[in-house]
Amino acid sequence: MLKLRIGTTAATSGGGDGEWELRPGGMVVQRRTDHISNVPRVIRVRVKYGSVHHEISIDSQSTFGELKKMLSGETGVHHQDMKILYKDKERDSRMFLDLSGVKDRSKLILKEDQISQEKRFLEMRKIAAKEKSTKAISDISFQVDRLAGQLSAFDTVIGKGGKVEEKNVENLMEMLMNQLVKLDAISVDGGILLKKTMQEERLRKYVEALDVLKINNSMQTQAKHQAQPQYEEQDLVTIEEEASRKRTASLSGLPVIITTRWETFDSNLTAAARADSVKPVHPETKWELFD
Secondary structure, eight states: HHHHHHHHHHHTTTTTTTTTEEEEEEEEOOOOHHHTTTTOEEEEEEEETTTEEEEEETTTTTTTHHHHHHHHHOOOOOOGGGEEEEESSSTTTTSSSTTTTTOOOOOOEEEHHHHHHHHHHHHHHHHHHHHHHHHHHHHHHHHHHHHHHHHHHHHHHHHOOOOHHHHHHHHHHHHHHHHHHHHOOOOTTHHHHHHHHHHHHHHHHHHHHHHHHHHHHHHHHHHHHHHHHHHHHHHHHHHHHHHHHHHHHHHHSOOOOOOOOOOOOOHHHHHHHHHHSOOOOOOOOOOOOOO
C-alpha cells in the first residue's frame, strides 16, 4: 500500500504530462523525452502533395515556415503559397513542429493557397512598378542636370551682353518641356511621390528662368539691329565724300580746300558796274545823205 501511494503522489506531482515508467527498485518516474530534455533531434516527416509523398528530415524544434522552405525545393511551389495541414488543421508558419505535436514519421498534407498566391503576385507587381518609377525619375533627373548646364551657359552669355541664337533657346525650352511631360506621366505613391514633386518644381523653375533669358536675348537682338543701319549710313557718306575729294584733286592738280562759308554776289550790282564803266560814243563826223 505504501508503494502504491507513493506512485500516485509522483504521478500527481508530474501534472499528468507525458508517459510514466517503472524504474528498477520500484520507483515510478516520468519517461524521459527529447522535448523535456530540450535536446533537439532530427525527425522524418511524410508530406503528401497531390499524389506524391515527400519524406523530409528536419529538426524537431523547427517551425512550419522552415518546413515550407524545404518543401519549396522539392515541389517547386513558393513557400508563401503553401498551406500545411496537420491532423486536418492548418498550421501557421510561425508555429513550432514539436509544440504542435509533430513527431517522427508524422504525416502532413501540403496544399497551394490561391489567395496567398494572388497576394504575392500583386505585391510583386507593386514592387516592380515602384522600381520602374524610381528608375524613370532617376533618368529624368540625369537629363535635367545636363539641360541645367546649357541653361547656365546661356545665362552667362546673355548676362555679359552677348547674343544666343534663338533656335538654340527654343530647342532647350522644348527639351525641358518634354522632360516635364515624361515626369507627369509617371504614377507614383509613398516616398517616390516626394522625389517626383521635387523634380517637377525644379523643371518649372528652369522653364521660368529660360523665359526671362529669352526675353533679354530678344531685346539685345532688337537693339543691335536698330544701331546697325546708322553705322552703315555713316560709313557710306564718308566713302562718298572721300571719293568726291579724290576726283576734284585729280582734275585740278592742286590741293582742294573745302570751306563751309560761301560768298554771295548780286547779279544786278554786277551789271550796273559794267554799265558805268562803258561810256557811250557820240559820233563827231557828219554824214551827208545822197539821194
